[in-house]
Amino acid sequence: xxxxxPGTSGAAAAPEPGTPGGRGRRLVPAYLATGGRERPRxxxxxxxxxxxxxxxxxxxxxxxxxxxxRLWTLLRxxxxxxxxxxxxxxxxxxxTVFLAADLxxxxxxxxxxxxxxxxxxxxxxxxxxxVGLRALP
Amino acid sequence: MLYAFIGVxxxxxxxxxxxxxxxxxxxxxxxxxxxxxxxxxxxxxNAEEQLRVAIEELRFxxxxxxxxAVLALTHEHAPVPGLLHPQEANATLAKAMxxxxxxxxxxxxxxxxRVDAAARAAMRGATxxxxxxxxxxxxxxxxxxHELDDPRLLELDFRNExxxxxxxxxxxxxxxxxxxxxxxxxxxxxxxxxQSRVAGYARIKMSNHLREQRLAxxxxxxxxxxxxxxxxxxxxTSYSHPDTAVPxxxxxxxxxxxxxxxxxxxxxxxxxxxxxxRRLLAGPEVLLLTELGNPPQAGFAVVGRxxxxxxxxxxxxxxxxxxxxxxxxxxxxxxxxxDEEHTLSVLVPAPAETAAPARPAEDPADDxxxxxxxTPLPSRRRRSPxxxxxxxxxxxxxxxxxxxxxxxxxxxxxxxxxxxxxxxGRSAAGSGTTAAGGTAxxxxxxxxxx
Numbered sequence: 046x047x048x049x050x051p052g053t054s055g056a057a058a059a060p061e062p063g064t065p066g067g068r069g070r071r072l073v074p075a076y077l078a079t080g081g082r083e084r085p086r087x088x089x090x091x092x093x094x095x096x097x098x099x100x101x102x103x104x105x106x107x108x109x110x111x112x113x114x115r116l117w118t119l120l121r122x123x124x125x126x127x128x129x130x131x132x133x134x135x136x137x138x139x140x141t142v143f144l145a146a147d148l149x150x151x152x153x154x155x156x157x158x159x160x161x162x163x164x165x166x167x168x169x170x171x172x173x174x175x176v177g178l179r180a181l182p
Numbered sequence: 183m184l185y186a187f188i189g190v191x192x193x194x195x196x197x198x199x200x201x202x203x204x205x206x207x208x209x210x211x212x213x214x215x216x217x218x219x220x221x222x223x224x225x226x227x228n229a230e231e232q233l234r235v236a237i238e239e240l241r242f243x244x245x246x247x248x249x250x251a252v253l254a255l256t257h258e259h260a261p262v263p264g265l266l267h268p269q270e271a272n273a274t275l276a277k278a279m280x281x282x283x284x285x286x287x288x289x290x291x292x293x294x295x296r297v298d299a300a301a302r303a304a305m306r307g308a309t310x311x312x313x314x315x316x317x318x319x320x321x322x323x324x325x326x327x328h329e330l331d332d333p334r335l336l337e338l339d340f341r342n343e344x345x346x347x348x349x350x351x352x353x354x355x356x357x358x359x360x361x362x363x364x365x366x367x368x369x370x371x372x373x374x375x376x377q378s379r380v381a382g383y384a385r386i387k388m389s390n391h392l393r394e395q396r397l398a399x400x401x402x403x404x405x406x407x408x409x410x411x412x413x414x415x416x417x418x419t420s421y422s423h424p425d426t427a428v429p430x431x432x433x434x435x436x437x438x439x440x441x442x443x444x445x446x447x448x449x450x451x452x453x454x455x456x457x458x459x460r461r462l463l464a465g466p467e468v469l470l471l472t473e474l475g476n477p478p479q480a481g482f483a484v485v486g487r488x489x490x491x492x493x494x495x496x497x498x499x500x501x502x503x504x505x506x507x508x509x510x511x512x513x514x515x516x517x518x519x520x521d522e523e524h525t526l527s528v529l530v531p532a533p534a535e536t537a538a539p540a541r542p543a544e545d546p547a548d549d550x551x552x553x554x555x556x557t558p559l560p561s562r563r564r565r566s567p568x569x570x571x572x573x574x575x576x577x578x579x580x581x582x583x584x585x586x587x588x589x590x591x592x593x594x595x596x597x598x599x600x601x602x603x604x605x606x607g608r609s610a611a612g613s614g615t616t617a618a619g620g621t622a623x624x625x626x627x628x629x630x631x632x
Binding site: 070071072073075077080081083084085093110114115137138139140143 | 317320321324327328330331332333334335336337339340343362364367371372374375377378382383384404408527528529530531532
């Protein structure tokens with residue numbers, strides 16, 4: 046699946062002066078996915094690495110836009126993280142979170158927070174332990 | 183002596199006659215002089231009267247007629263009064279005053295055009311600078327959106343886009359170039375892009391009825407069309423209730439053109455406003471900033487200017503939704519079809535025909551590229567399997583729960599099964615009858631051994 050990035054689809058072929066990276070001006074901005082809201086629905090905290098899984102409930106047409114359905118379809122084969130979904134949809138992570146939160150709120154997706162990194166053991170403590178062990182007679 | 187007497191007498195008589203004659207002539211002279219004086223008096227009186235009328239007319243010209251004529255330059259319905267005393271006024275004077283009036287009007291119009299052109303030039307310079315700064319802001323924001331996950335960046339991007347639309351519209355009114363080179367852009371993306379530039383964009387519901395999803399607007403008309411559609415959408419959203427939806431339909435028209443229809447359920451326009459809007463939308467040759475009213479209503483004027491420059495056309499009428507319906511027609515020469523590699527943005531609504539596909543998602547027939555239309559009427563369609571890359575639509579999520587309509591293959595299989603059944607039934611029955619006939623014949627043969 047190679048969806049076009051909104052940043053590049055419809056972009057001018059000639060680099061426009063004044064645009065970093067030489068991209069033309071985008072035609073379809075990502076904020077359309079927010080539907081005019083300032084915050085994503087619900088209180089769930091989405092991370093870049095939050096894993097999304099689709100449930101069997103297909104999002105109904107009247108309540109969800111095409112981008113919601115594409116995200117749901119994208120997740121049919123298996124779980125993906127938010128950042129992967131964003132790359133597939135060609136949207137920034139912030140906009141993808143809006144879509145994911147809507148679908149999670151409607152019960153069409155499940156979100157699982159990333160596994161927290163195991164508490165890193167303090168290296169100095171281990172070194173001190175090593176020193177202590179070596180110091181043993 | 184007698185002769186002397188006669189001479190005196192004759193002289194007296196002649197003198198009397200002479201004096202009598204002179205008296206008569208004098209009286210005639212007096213009479214003539216009197217008439218002359220009378221005529222002169224009458225003339226002087228007439229002249230005085232005419233001067234009075236002329237002064238009154240001149241005063242009226244200065245106080246009423248010239249201001250009215252100047253006002254009529256901007257308000258074509260403003261009446262310009264005629265002479266105060268049309269019966270009494272001198273014809274030459276009346277003509278001279280008409281000349282004064284038209285010369286004043288022409289001078290005022292020339293001056294107004296000059297001032298307006300200067301104002302436009304000043305605005306053009308200012309908008310060009312602001313526009314370029316806003317584009318730079320937009321690029322930075324877009325880069326930031328991919329680096330940071332703060333939703334406020336999206337909000338900021340939207341505000342920036344709103345400002346850009348205003349500046350762009352002003353620039354177009356001031357005869358500037360729309361200021362952006364694009365490549366050929368899909369029509370659906372152009373309309374979605376226009377939607378994103380409007381304050382109430384969440385209320386705008388676009389339905390996509392394009393037969394060819396890769397139908398695109400040629401490069402030079404892409405940005406102008408986006409600006410025009412954005413202005414129509416802005417009108418529709420700002421003149422309708424914030425709770426109502428603004429339906430937008432894009433479709434291919436009977437010819438090879440395309441049609442964008444914007445409806446609103448707002449307050450609508452009366453006949454006079456409609457005709458003014460139509461005049462603006464027709465793209466008048468000269469459009470002055472001073473004609474846009476106060477506060478300036480620029481939407482239709484912007485569309486009209488773009489219509490004139492790029493060759494699409496726009497029509498407004500009362501909408502069945504209650505407000506105004508604006509129809510923007512894009513002629514075939516401004517359209518093209520993109521190649522197969524081009525994928526549409528995920529935010530573009532799925533085409534209406536495939537929005538409720540009949541197949542479940544996992545159906546392998548999905549790859550055959552046959553497009554199931556929601557129309558109840560049967561229609562011919564392409565049956566030969568195309569490659570997956572040749573699908574006309576970027577991945578469309580098919581609806582599993584949608585009411586199951588038959589695909590052509592299923593219908594064909596069903597009909598084939600029915601025919602098979604009929605054939606097998608007939609053949610079975612046929613063999614039965616031939617068998618029965620055979621026995622009957624055998625019976626006959628048995629009955630009639632001779």
